[in-house]
Amino acid sequence: MIVITTPAGQIGRQVLGSLLRSGEQLRVIARDRSQLPAEVRGDLDIVEGSHGDAAVVDKAFAGADAVFWLVPPDPRAPSVDAAFAGFTRPAAEAFTRHRVGRVVGVSMLGRGTPWAAHAGFVTASLAMDDLIAASGVAYRALTNPYFIEDTARQAESIKHQGLFTAPIAGDRKRPAVATRDIAAAASRLLLDASWTGAGEVPLLGPEDLSYNDMAQIMSQVLGTDVRFQQITFDAYKDRFIRLGTSDAMAQGYTDMARAKNEGLDNGVRRTPQNSTPTSFRQWCEEVLKPTVAS
Numbered sequence: 001m002i003v004i005t006t007p008a009g010q011i012g013r014q015v016l017g018s019l020l021r022s023g024e025q026l027r028v029i030a031r032d033r034s035q036l037p038a039e040v041r042g043d044l045d046i047v048e049g050s051h052g053d054a055a056v057v058d059k060a061f062a063g064a065d066a067v068f069w070l071v072p073p074d075p076r077a078p079s080v081d082a083a084f085a086g087f088t089r090p091a092a093e094a095f096t097r098h099r100v101g102r103v104v105g106v107s108m109l110g111r112g113t114p115w116a117a118h119a120g121f122v123t124a125s126l127a128m129d130d131l132i133a134a135s136g137v138a139y140r141a142l143t144n145p146y147f148i149e150d151t152a153r154q155a156e157s158i159k160h161q162g163l164f165t166a167p168i169a170g171d172r173k174r175p176a177v178a179t180r181d182i183a184a185a186a187s188r189l190l191l192d193a194s195w196t197g198a199g200e201v202p203l204l205g206p207e208d209l210s211y212n213d214m215a216q217i218m219s220q221v222l223g224t225d226v227r228f229q230q231i232t233f234d235a236y237k238d239r240f241i242r243l244g245t246s247d248a249m250a251q252g253y254t255d256m257a258r259a260k261n262e263g264l265d266n267g268v269r270r271t272p273q274n275s276t277p278t279s280f281r282q283w284c285e286e287v288l289k290p291t292v293a294s
Helices: 012-020 054-060 080-097 121-134 148-161 179-191 211-222 233-242 247-262 280-293
Strands: 002-004 026-030 045-048 066-069 102-108 138-144 163-166 174-177 198-202 227-230
Touching: 002 012, 012 026, 012 179, 026 054, 045 054, 054 080, 066 080, 066 179, 080 121, 080 247, 102 121, 102 179, 121 138, 121 198, 121 247, 138 179, 148 163, 148 211, 148 280, 163 211, 174 179, 211 227, 211 280, 233 247
Parallel strands: 002 026, 002 066, 026 045, 066 102, 102 138, 138 198, 163 227
Antiparallel strands: none
């Protein structure tokens, strides 16, 4: 049996869709079963609640061979450690108690770099990985850079102003990965019972791009000028504060961006094995263009 967390989320729903075609027995942990597609609810064993709750994971992991693990966003958490390791601790204990065979988790790039200990969300995510690995379960952390889909958060500004912003320098080239490729990698590992031990699986997309490169690609795909503007780190943090994010979590976003601006995402050498197929241009054509046109 495979257990899927966040089955209605951006990555989790794609993992669910892939594994439904595998014929494997599936169990999902969902806060609200109504968020799951109606046509698949009958095919699933559904445990309702939060996978940060000890009672919920104790029930969900009984008899589990493998678990897809993803920590949901908690913008009002009191600290980044609470949002990642704190949320994960009951599950790590349940992995051991129920002798779960394998866990595949969504994490972040940066381990081994000079900035890893001071990178906000990244630092907390790596600590989460260490916590899971220490449970003794076979673990693969899918370590990711910038999500291509994060660009869509500024779709309105791109549409109406031809502008998107970030505190990272416009000429800093970094890897960028599509969530569909993260889900595909997770699904393959969840279905493969041959691996053991703990390790990282970097997913880097097909090429390194700067925000200036992305602006040029968006301009070409959308047929209108799109430009990138670098903002200050203070302005970046203030954006999260205005959205109701706790100060600690807003600082976590900011510390992560600052580390990425220094080179956090460039610490893994690109290989054919860690290069994933979906390009930024393809995503713009398939997703951003219809979104901006609507």
